[in-house]
Amino acid sequence: MNVSLVPTLKALKPAALVVGAAFVGLVFGYWANATLFPGPAQGTAYAPEQPINFSHKIHAGDYEINCQYCHTQARRSASAGVPSVSKCAGCHQLVVPERPQIRMVLDYWENGEPIPWVKVHDLPDFVHFPHKRHVAAGVECQTCHGPVETMDVVSRQAPDQMGLCLTCHKEHQVEFGTDCLTCHK
Amino acid sequence: MSSIDRRDFLKLVGAGGVGTGAGFVLRESINHPVEQLIPYPVPPEEFSPGIATYYNSVCSMCSAGCGITVRTREGRAKKIEGNPAHPVSQGRLCAHGQAGLQVLYNPDRLTGPMSRSVEGGELLPVTWEEGISQLAGRLGDLRANGQGNSVCFLSEGVRGHLAGLFELFMDQLGSNRLLHYDFAHPQTLYAAINRLFGEANLPYYDLQNTRFLLSFGADYLGNWISPVHHGLGFGRSRDGRDGVRGRFVQIEPRMSLSGAAADEWVPANPGTEGILALGLAHHIVNEGGYERGDRDAWVASLEAYSPAAVAEQTGVSADTIIRLAETFAGTQPSLAIGGGAAGQHSNGVDTLVAVNALNYLVGNLGREGGLVFNPPPAVGSGANGAQATYTSMLEIAEDARQGDIQVLILNQTNPAFTLPAAAEFRQAIAEVPLVVSLSSFMDETTAMADLILPSHTYLEAWGDDFPEPGVGFSAGAVSQPVVSPLYNTRATGDIIIGLAQALGLTDAFPWSNMEERLQEGWREIHARGVTAAEADDFEDFWTGVVKAGVWGETSRRVRPLAVESGVIESIGVESPEFSGSSAEYPFILHPYLSNTLDDGRGANLPWMQELPDPMTSVVYGSWVELNPTTAGELGLVEGDLVEVESPEGTVVAPVFVYPAIMPNVIAMPIGQGHTNYGRYASDRGVNPIEILSPQVEPETGDLAWAATRVRLVPTGQRVEIVKTGGVSRELGREIIQTVDAEPSAGESAGLSSIPVTVVHS
């Protein structure tokens, strides 16, 4: 067949310019979003603002309160759980109740309302991560959660990517630890 | 580049703009949304997050009363299983039972009391105080004026202490108009058992241990009285003791689920099942070596029922009759059961007397594998006392039209749907000045109510149940809430107690709620001291019963193996009568309870709508089953819309060519055809109950719902029937393989391709 190349390209030029402009726009729009709203992206150092400035550094670091004193379900259940408001109020009804942040906690407690914490470590819904098994295996909380006892605001230290899980499972030769069904529901 | 003209420039800018927007949105859409962690203000004692909590209770999806175990997570019900300790379900459960979760979490539930402040006005939300006082006020006035009997209470069939509560309430009002109404209540079977044996309760049919079952029309694996327990019995009898496998024969004009499971399906003309039973009896008595003292009486009564005579009426060959009779008498133990459509003809009670009399003839009464008499239930008089028949519903309707009923209270029953149009029940309800519904769902009958006081579903309420039919010994269970109530509803018992207290009846109703009432009732059971499990302290006993989900009593019923006097002499089955002439209406309509939707109550459950009908694999609709030869003669194929016309009315449904139905019979499933029952059920399919003729069985007054004649009028239109099954023939693929007889171990066959197994060390 005899189709000349140059006239065809010339004819397509207007359409190509439009598509090119759209593509440039796409890239620009994406970049604009990334710059203006960095937001909770993948990667590390995600440290969202919490409704109450609870400091793990004070509680777990200075006062050396055991992780499982508050996160009681970690050794019993798949989810570690977040302490109930009653747990906070248990101490703080007596301990410095007049400080503004504590006052906010006690307000929640007196109104019978839960504190709406923002989730920092959020695994996708199709992943089954049993805290119980890891605690039983002697994995320290800090292994995945980082040095929480030094954090004033909890930040995500380790990436919530599968690589984190697999590295450990391979290194410690977890029995059938690399089988997909071990973690994927 | 040459200069761009304005148009092109604008095009490029536009494209860039659109691209920018798209890029922005793109990044937004792949962003991980922020999630929150909401703790409890105070952690609950009942459960731990992430760990399941199990509650035992009782299923209410049908009248069998299976014990269930419900798995809950964080206060939500997730899965229902059978309770392994309960004698009826023994850890197993049917599809309806599983769908109970969709009753609890149904989006169309009534969420709070409603009232029509203006006659014919809209239903508007009211508070419980307003609702209770509105009803109590009216009831109080009527009671004070001695008009208590103008209050009528129509409930679905209930047992246990709730039934007693209804009785007490109506008694205090001074009304005797308390009825339980269920379409499929086996009224004629109760009457037959009562006439034959003088027993008020249904017997226990021991399928598990029988070696030969003759079922006359009873779809025991589908919907008949206790399908889970029958399924257990069926499975275990197949397993056989001593290598003998139980065999099953099903006799009916249209193959049901039980007919498919049977080793032999015998088509018999509708309404002639009792005649057939007497044909078998004739052979057993005359040729089968029957030697009891009453032989002469039997011979005299059965004179007209020789196999040859019976063959003509029933359409079953004399050879088959003789063969079945000989096997039935010769296999020990054997068992005959009857019910379903067989009991719903003009000769229904006589039919079931004849069928159950076969058990007497072969001597299986009270024996393992036969018919075992049940002790009366621990509480109440059994489920039949207050059960309505069609005739009693007609009386209620007539009373309403006469103005004798001022208040009608309905509890979870839907007679506007489950009564034929001929009963004119809807019109009758319209005459009642105050109609109150305690139902959990809006349905056709509740839509006519002036006041709605919605009940909890069974998973949210306290109750108890004593299964009927029993299991050969006295058993029961307490039903407990497995979740907190979802909406502003109340337990039915609490509503009644609340009404009673508003009426000042605190002497008769000293309890503050149903749970308290139950505990008092169970205190009496505990005090009788015949409990199988010993516990001195009532609190321990109660906790034990609630936790276990089951309770049993060691008393059994021992009874002499006899029939009531006079029964043998009067035994006989007339030919069935049908509505309409056979010339005008050539087909007999065989409606049957849908395996998925039951009597229509399951139609608002999406799982049940999506569940294919086991025999036809049709979903989401109604259909008319036709014999292939009949379809061929009428020139009808699958999907052709036909009008099914009875002397009472017409419904339109598509044809389904059904290989296992008699040529002069057409069948339709009951369950669809709702007009007001939620988003999943409304305006879907047709309700064959509507066009049933008001034929009754004379002794009980029950509806002979298998006695309607119809004709088919093709409309010329065709629709696609939605089915999940494809070609329903194997075409040589040998997917279901069979063996001719139970092969003994060591014979050939078995597996060739399971890999060599390695035991993990």
Place this chain on the structure above:
Amino acid sequence: MSFIDNFLARWQEYREPGYYKEFDYAWTMTIDLDRCTGCEACVTACQAENNIPIVGERGLAQGREMQWMRIERYWEGEYPDIKLGFIPMLCQHCDAAPCETVCPVSATYHNQDGLNAQVYNRCIGTRSCAVYCPYEVRYFNYNNHHWDAPLDEQLNPDVSVREKGVMEKCTFCIQRIRQAKDTAKDEERRVGDGDVQPACVQTCPAEALVFGDRNDPQSQVSQSMNDPRAYHVLEEVNTAPSVVYLKKVETDAG
């Protein structure tokens, strides 16, 4: 070993059918066709346990079925000598599964317990596995599914809710197997016979389904497998299924 030798050795291993020469647990199910009544309790139990969506009338009319366990019915003969047989059909967890060979992204594979595993978030929805499956037990999510509130309160948190574009099928209730292994590990023992039952097995009123580990010669399923009535469906296709059917017994009733 040199790179080439290493590669060849691993390739040899990879090419062995079934990937594993021995299974840790070898989960097997037997289905006794003589006991199955076709009541479909197993179908509904599976729907409840595994967050199976409601496809709706329109979807079903288009053949977009979603029943991990389904009951097939086959008529035999003509009226009045007519019989109907039921057969529950679910993923056979074939040891030589055709679906595993075709997946371009390895979203389906055989694990160490003899299960055919489906990883939802890896699946890109080519649907070739459904084509290759001789038993037609793989189902595709043609839509994102929606549960009218509060029906979503019933969803099982131990099972993913699948999105549009992924294949799904019976998993032998892997969440229950995982739970049983968890409990067994707490008690430092192996999973015993009867510790784990998939939803369908647990609910069957006729006790037609039996589930267990065929590596354990004492297990109920091992006894059941050795019944002379045992066979595989479509045996000629040689997929080495882990589901064993027991032939229906045909007798004259008289």
